[in-house]
Amino acid sequence: MAQYQAVQRSGAEKAATLERALRQRSLRRRARPVESIVRFLLLLCGLVSILSTVGILVTLGENSLLFFSQRSWQQVKYDTVERAVVVNLGQEVSLAAALDAQNSYLSLELDERATLPFSEGQLIELGGERMRVMAASRDGLEVERGVNASQALAHPVDTPVFVHNERTVLLGADLRADDTVIHLSEGAAAAFQIDDLIQADEEVMRVLQVEPVSDMLAVRRGEEGSNPARHSAGLPLFSPSAVTLGEFLTGTRWNPQLGHLGIWPLLNATLMTTFFALLTALPVGLGVAIYLSEYASARVRSLVKPVLELLVGVPTVVFGYFALTWMTPLLQQIIGPQVKQFNTLSAGLVMGIMIVPTIASISEDALGAVPRALREASYALGATRQETIRRAVLPAAVSGIMAAFLLGISRAVGETMIVALAAGAGPNFTFNPLEGAETMTGHIVRISGGDISYNTIDYNSLFAIGLLLFLLTLAFNVVSGAITRRYREAT
Amino acid sequence: MMNFRTILYLVAVLALPFAIVQADSHTLAELVAENEQLTTLQMLVDSAGMGDALAGEGPLTLYAPVDEAFAALPDFAVDWLLNNPDRLAAVINQHLTGDMTGANAVADPLDADNGTLQLIDALLLPELELTEVIPAFVEGDIIAAGSSTVFPLSDAIATRFRDEGYAGNITVDSIGSGAGFERFCAEGVTDISNASRGIKDAELENCHSIGRSVFPIRVGTDALAVVINSANDFADNLTLEELARLFSTANTWQDVNADWPAEPVERFIPGTDSGTFDYFVEEVFDKDQAPMLDAARTSLSEDDNVLVNGVSGNPYAVGFFGYAYFEANRDILKAVPIEDVAPAGSSVDDVFMYAAPETISEKPQVGEFLNYYLAVVNEEVEAAGYFPADAAGLNVARLLVAAATGG
Numbered sequence: 001m002a003q004y005q006a007v008q009r010s011g012a013e014k015a016a017t018l019e020r021a022l023r024q025r026s027l028r029r030r031a032r033p034v035e036s037i038v039r040f041l042l043l044l045c046g047l048v049s050i051l052s053t054v055g056i057l058v059t060l061g062e063n064s065l066l067f068f069s070q071r072s073w074q075q076v077k078y079d080t081v082e083r084a085v086v087v088n089l090g091q092e093v094s095l096a097a098a099l100d101a102q103n104s105y106l107s108l109e110l111d112e113r114a115t116l117p118f119s120e121g122q123l124i125e126l127g128g129e130r131m132r133v134m135a136a137s138r139d140g141l142e143v144e145r146g147v148n149a150s151q152a153l154a155h156p157v158d159t160p161v162f163v164h165n166e167r168t169v170l171l172g173a174d175l176r177a178d179d180t181v182i183h184l185s186e187g188a189a190a191a192f193q194i195d196d197l198i199q200a201d202e203e204v205m206r207v208l209q210v211e212p213v214s215d216m217l218a219v220r221r222g223e224e225g226s227n228p229a230r231h232s233a234g235l236p237l238f239s240p241s242a243v244t245l246g247e248f249l250t251g252t253r254w255n256p257q258l259g260h261l262g263i264w265p266l267l268n269a270t271l272m273t274t275f276f277a278l279l280t281a282l283p284v285g286l287g288v289a290i291y292l293s294e295y296a297s298a299r300v301r302s303l304v305k306p307v308l309e310l311l312v313g314v315p316t317v318v319f320g321y322f323a324l325t326w327m328t329p330l331l332q333q334i335i336g337p338q339v340k341q342f343n344t345l346s347a348g349l350v351m352g353i354m355i356v357p358t359i360a361s362i363s364e365d366a367l368g369a370v371p372r373a374l375r376e377a378s379y380a381l382g383a384t385r386q387e388t389i390r391r392a393v394l395p396a397a398v399s400g401i402m403a404a405f406l407l408g409i410s411r412a413v414g415e416t417m418i419v420a421l422a423a424g425a426g427p428n429f430t431f432n433p434l435e436g437a438e439t440m441t442g443h444i445v446r447i448s449g450g451d452i453s454y455n456t457i458d459y460n461s462l463f464a465i466g467l468l469l470f471l472l473t474l475a476f477n478v479v480s481g482a483i484t485r486r487y488r489e490a491t
Numbered sequence: 492m493m494n495f496r497t498i499l500y501l502v503a504v505l506a507l508p509f510a511i512v513q514a515d516s517h518t519l520a521e522l523v524a525e526n527e528q529l530t531t532l533q534m535l536v537d538s539a540g541m542g543d544a545l546a547g548e549g550p551l552t553l554y555a556p557v558d559e560a561f562a563a564l565p566d567f568a569v570d571w572l573l574n575n576p577d578r579l580a581a582v583i584n585q586h587l588t589g590d591m592t593g594a595n596a597v598a599d600p601l602d603a604d605n606g607t608l609q610l611i612d613a614l615l616l617p618e619l620e621l622t623e624v625i626p627a628f629v630e631g632d633i634i635a636a637g638s639s640t641v642f643p644l645s646d647a648i649a650t651r652f653r654d655e656g657y658a659g660n661i662t663v664d665s666i667g668s669g670a671g672f673e674r675f676c677a678e679g680v681t682d683i684s685n686a687s688r689g690i691k692d693a694e695l696e697n698c699h700s701i702g703r704s705v706f707p708i709r710v711g712t713d714a715l716a717v718v719i720n721s722a723n724d725f726a727d728n729l730t731l732e733e734l735a736r737l738f739s740t741a742n743t744w745q746d747v748n749a750d751w752p753a754e755p756v757e758r759f760i761p762g763t764d765s766g767t768f769d770y771f772v773e774e775v776f777d778k779d780q781a782p783m784l785d786a787a788r789t790s791l792s793e794d795d796n797v798l799v800n801g802v803s804g805n806p807y808a809v810g811f812f813g814y815a816y817f818e819a820n821r822d823i824l825k826a827v828p829i830e831d832v833a834p835a836g837s838s839v840d841d842v843f844m845y846a847a848p849e850t851i852s853e854k855p856q857v858g859e860f861l862n863y864y865l866a867v868v869n870e871e872v873e874a875a876g877y878f879p880a881d882a883a884g885l886n887v888a889r890l891l892v893a894a895a896t897g898g
Contacts, residue, residue: 340788
């Protein structure tokens with residue numbers, strides 16, 4: 001009996017399954033081509049955006065690797081001892097008063113218009129004694145006596161003063177394509193060793209022999225696939241050095257042409273413009289957000305919000321010209337002529353104006369998302385409106401405001417047109433916001449639009465800068481994303 | 492005490508080398524054949540059958556380009572000359588009848604029985620006839636891209652080409668010399684590459700690897716203007732030495748000249764890959780770019796408008812760029828004479844186009860456009876803000892275009 005029932009039940013179940021399957025099949029069988037095309041297109045959109053991002057990253061990474069594996073060529077320098085000369089007056093410098101062996105003040109008495117041929121830290125030489133300049137003025141020098149293994153001596157009045165300078169090694173004489181001996185400027189051969197590589201124009205040579213006395217080098221021409229060519233006297237010579245990540249991340253000079261590849265002048269300019277942008281955008285944007293969310297009537301909000309969002313739509317190149325033709329002259333009027341035509345302050349401030357709507361709108365959303373109950377509880381405790389905003393609403397919305405802030409940073413870091421137009425052209429490591437300095441984006445724009453030849457170190461360096469920029473903005477975006485998520489969970 | 496006999500002896504010894512030359516009678520033809528530096532010339536003379544002319548009645552003056560001078564002529568041009576005896580004869584004749592403009596002597600003149608042989612370092616070319624082109628009959632597309640400096644000129648000529656009836660598509664893109672060479676040599680998608688600097692070795696290699704034997708066409712000359720703010724009334728002349736200091740070590744104007752104010756100098760210079768920058772470095776800094784790049788308060792821009800803006804915005808700023816941009820901004824800038832020479836035409840920088848015979852034989856319309864270009868370039872060049880290329884340069888361009896088009 002039980003067996004019969006079981007068979008029956010399983011028969012009924014079978015029928016039910018069959019029916020279900022049939023129904024599903026008929027459901028499935030109904031073809032919905034539009035639906036599948038749309039689904040496919042949406043998938044395609046997702047794939048395209050992911051693949052293109054990956055592609056961009058791969059290109060950036062690949063070219064950056066090329067940059068770090070490439071050899072950069074640096075100008076060869078050597079030390080010279082030359083007569084100290086006031087160049088703009090054509091005068092040779094000598095002691096204006098006798099100097100005994102103990103005195104650390106060296107009297108010069110130069111003309112008041114004279115340009116000083118000395119700088120702090122420079123090595124000078126008088127009658128066989130070497131001294132280091134501690135402070136320099138037209139009246140005289142404060143020096144450290146008897147440095148670099150020399151003896152402090154007494155020197156009579158009118159002793160000629162010599163200075164140590166770093167000079168670039170230059171070709172001393174014309175070099176024909178078939179010459180194998182190169183003549184250098186006086187004293188320069190000491191800068192080379194056997195087996196060194198030298199670059200002159202586009203040709204690479206290998207040093208076979210060094211003749212320090214006659215300042216000559218025997219070389220093998222046309223090394224590493226380059227072609228021996230004619231070079232004229234006065235051409236600077238370069239020696240190879242590898243581009244290292246350490247130099248890239250810590251160096252304070254950017255000049256790929258001369259082999260200086262430290263990112264800091266560019267990074268510093270980016271940070272400065274970003275700083276001034278946030279200095280403007282954060283208080284103004286937050287102010288606007290608080291006003292809109294806490295004080296403004298519905299009518300005012302419906303007027304102000306669209307205007308703010310209109311600002312988001314202004315092309316950045318317009319902001320750039322605004323910085324150049326309005327902000328900079330204004331700053332020049334307020335601060336004075338020390339404000340340069342291109343300066344990071346003006347670019348930063350205008351960039352701040354550009355970012356205000358972004359920060360305002362996201363912060364307003366964050367403030368609006370604070371539960372009404374919180375405000376009412378605060379009022380119920382007798383708090384004023386201001387106290388409510390300061391003590392209850394702002395702390396509750398702080399993570400949203402932080403997210404707005406970080407998004408503002410990544411917009412400022414990546415902003416290009418404003419800084420390209422107004423911040424300055426030319427890497428300049430300075431903390432003075434009134435001077436021009438080129439940001440990372442500005443540098444990429446300027447160099448890539450020019451006459452630069454491809455597959456050179458300068459060209460590849462742009463990708464390394466691009467990658468760094470990408471990583472910077474990515475970091476800010478990830479952090480802001482994390483904060484936004486936290487704030488969504490909290491409310 | 493030297494006696495008469497000793498003096499006679501000395502004279503005889505000193506005269507010996509001359510006597511030997513005098514003793515062997517030599518015609519120009521023989522001098523050319525014997526000279527190791529003239530092998531290319533000798534080959535061309537033989538091929539044109541002009542050996543007799545050089546051995547003939549004098550007095551003749553032969554300006555003989557040494558082998559190195561022929562480096563300016565690519566192989567395809569030499570082949571073309573060898574296949575066109577009348578053009579070759581015209582070229583060789585120019586060295587017998589012309590003067591030495593555009594070339595320099597590389598040795599003292601040699602005497603021959605029937606004249607003088609002067610070794611020179613460049614070819615002397617006649618003004619070769621260009622193939623006449625009627626734009627309305629030209630078919631097919633032409634793609635040019637490259638330097639923004641050359642753009643106004645090429646664009647003006649392309650417009651004229653269209654106005655005169657060319658019905659195809661001609662595009663001229665202003666993307667910078669480097670990007671231009673990338674498209675021309677590496678990607679091979681353009682027919683003409685505009686450039687304000689010479690082609691680099693790596694770019695040339697790229698061109699060869701895609702089978703293009705690229706050649707330059709000089710179309711104009713750009714003078715360089717050193718400019719200051721119009722409010723600057725003290726700098727009325729600069730020596731080369733002062734110029735070098737102004738763009739390198741000088742902190743204030745007083746460091747350049749003791750009589751000038753102690754105000755900081757702000758510098759605006761063209762980008763390092765531009766021909767203008769190269770030219771300035773070569774002339775003022777002996778090819779060493781370090782002092783200029785290391786100078787404080789220096790802005791570089793490939794965009795001449797940025798430089799104009801910079802110099803006009805600060806009374807103590809200084810800059811340099813192509814003369815064309817100074818002309819256009821005369822009202823807000825001043826040009827400083829260098830060594831008492833005003834900028835117009837004094838300092839020069841070449842304006843080029845690059846093309847390849849291979850693309851020309853594949854796309855004859857490119858050759859036709861180049862012929863047209865050279866025929867009208869001097870009428871358009873000044874309106875575009877440049878000076879005409881010198882005659883020697885244009886003649887080389889004419890010969891190369893003729894050779895590449897087989898005209």
